[in-house]
Amino acid sequence: MTSDITLPFYQALTTDVNALSACQAQDELQGIRREALERFAVLGLPTLKTEAWRYSNIQRYLKEFPYELLYATTTVPAATIAQTAIPELDSYRIVLVNGHLQADLSELPAGKGITIGALSAHTQAPGFTTWFNKQHHLAQESLATLNTALFADGLYIELAANTVIDKPVHIVHVYTTTQHAFIQPRHLWVLNRNAAATIIETSVHPDAGAVTFTNSVLETVVEENAELWHYNIQQGDQHFREVHTTAAQQQANSRYHHFNFTLPGTPFTRNNLSVALNGSNTETNLNGLYIANESQHVDNHTFMDHIMPNCNSNELYKGVLLDNANGVFTGRILVHREAQKTNAFQQNNNLLLGTKADINSQPQLEIYADDVKCSHGFTAGQFSEESMFYLRSRGIGEDAAKALMVNAFSHDITDAVKVPALQHYLQEQIAAIMNN
Amino acid sequence: MLTIKNLHAEVEGKQILKGINLEIGKGETHAIMGPNGSGKSSLASVLAGRDNYTVTEGEVWFNGKNLLDLSPEDRAREGVFLAFQYPVEIPGVSNLNFLKTALNEIRTYKGLPAIEGRDFLKLTKEKQQLVDFNANLMNRSLNEGFSGGEKKRNEIFQLAMLDPQLAILDETDSGLDIDALRIVSNGVNKLRDAEKSFVVITHYQRLLEYIVPDFVHVLYNGRIIKTGTKELALELEERGYDWLKEELHLKEA
Structure with a gap:
């Protein structure tokens, strides 16, 4: 039907x-x-x-x-x-x-x-x-x-x-x-x-x-x-x-x-x-990695709802935007009045590698409890020229150097993957994308 | 091996090198000394291909190839190595993976197959011992959290692994205590042979007690103003650079 x-x-x-x-x-x-x-x-x-x-x-x-x-x-x-x-x-x-x-x-x-x-x-x-x-x-x-x-x-x-x-x-x-x-x-x-x-x-x-x-x-x-x-x-x-x-x-x-x-x-x-x-007393880890190319649009809209006390959440989203790719990240954290002793951390880091790539990132923290630890952070940048020159000066071509740098950028996400075969698979996928 | 002719270069519109002439033969070790701001590190950067430098005049030939036409990676693949004054920390790139990638990129350029995992580890172990590099640092991220001495030793270890024909050591002695200096120098000395040439850039004569050069050049204001043998370094240590500057001014007057 x-x-x-x-x-x-x-x-x-x-x-x-x-x-x-x-x-x-x-x-x-x-x-x-x-x-x-x-x-x-x-x-x-x-x-x-x-x-x-x-x-x-x-x-x-x-x-x-x-x-x-x-x-x-x-x-x-x-x-x-x-x-x-x-x-x-x-x-x-x-x-x-x-x-x-x-x-x-x-x-x-x-x-x-x-x-x-x-x-x-x-x-x-x-x-x-x-x-x-x-x-x-x-x-x-x-x-x-x-x-x-x-x-x-x-x-x-x-x-x-x-x-x-x-x-x-x-x-x-x-x-x-x-x-x-x-x-x-x-x-x-x-x-x-x-x-x-x-x-x-x-x-x-x-x-x-x-x-x-x-x-x-x-x-x-x-x-x-x-x-x-x-x-x-x-x-x-x-x-x-x-x-x-x-x-x-x-x-x-x-x-x-x-x-x-x-x-x-x-x-x-x-x-x-x-x-x-x-x-209460929960642990939440939200890890994200988005690698986008051409005119791809990737939007991650996340919401951590801290309703109860003594909970920990850790959110790390990283993006690599190539070509004309478009990234969006929203990280909402809501800490209710009852949710005392909340630890809620959020970080969004981006590599903007395409000439027309862009990222819109917005943290949204609403905190109604008074005894909490919350933080958020955002970065967008390019490869460090000095790092690129260092790699190239050792005979590593520009593409391979970029692949190494992207792998390095994403390593705190891929390292957290607890299944070795999956971790290896993802690293290989990332390298293949960058070598293309 | 390396011929530099009338090399002029500028950075951000400012003339830094003003006509360098230098000939380096196979197996020779040349020291380049000079006061701060004379252009020593700029010369190293221009040779390695750092792109914020613009060559405005002159030529550099390396084994019959026009070095200035080559990308930084191709210079390295042809056999030029720069030991950085300030080695870069790259979190997330393991030392081992970095070296393996570099070695294989160079091998591919030369038409050789990728190195076998076992051979790579054997080579790593051998060179590690040769230059006294701490094996615990191998699996760490490239230079991340290394002490100043460890970073410099890593430069020499990379030099040993990549086995270039020409190695440029840019103030490798800066920031090293005497023990670290001895270890780094020993490493370099073990790598010296009839095929390999070294350019040792330093501010202090101290390093040249350990790495004894065949020639000493004094760079001042973008030009080589005096060339001699190792005794020249001693004289500079005693008398400083002012007498040379005066001599130069008299000549020019």
């Missing part, structure tokens, strides 16, 4: 009741979907006048092609997946094609306490009924409400209390469509008390002659004393556009380590990342 969205987007969606009923296979979600659609009608599609979107002209990208809402499942051959392997990485594998689980290519972890499957098949699961669509920031982001109203499917992960997955889980997202399509995957991952997991996401985009625009939403819940290492690697290509919303919730004593790597390829990427700290 498809719906033409060449009309002003939200008009088409809100007036077309078919669009809504088309994806209401799960009756129990009707109320949630309808409410979300009403919310979307109020918020509307972001424009350049929407504060959170003032540097990212999403409408321009939505109007580029006559996208159709796509719900249908499709499958890909094993060969498609073969090229997505990360060398030397010993992991489980989950393959999602346009948001739908393809079980025959997946290699799921088995064991007591591990539930993994299609979201649509788990709407009765306790993790779902407790947590689905509960992260309160989602209702503020119009594209997230659109996703809630009209998503087709996605991945459900729930780890029971004390469950630890012994190897990283590698999720391979495949996006491939034969007609220009707007796809809305929806995922929910719940780590119950004392559970732990490492999840790596990558994507692949076999060219089937059309452009894919995804509007995906991931909710993660890190329950009491649980720990999640989450690596999202965005490496798209010319026929891909992406809005990705990650909404995390942390309970007391939990640890959440989020890494987001955006590498060249996708013309338009917008990441919404928000973390709500619902319990």
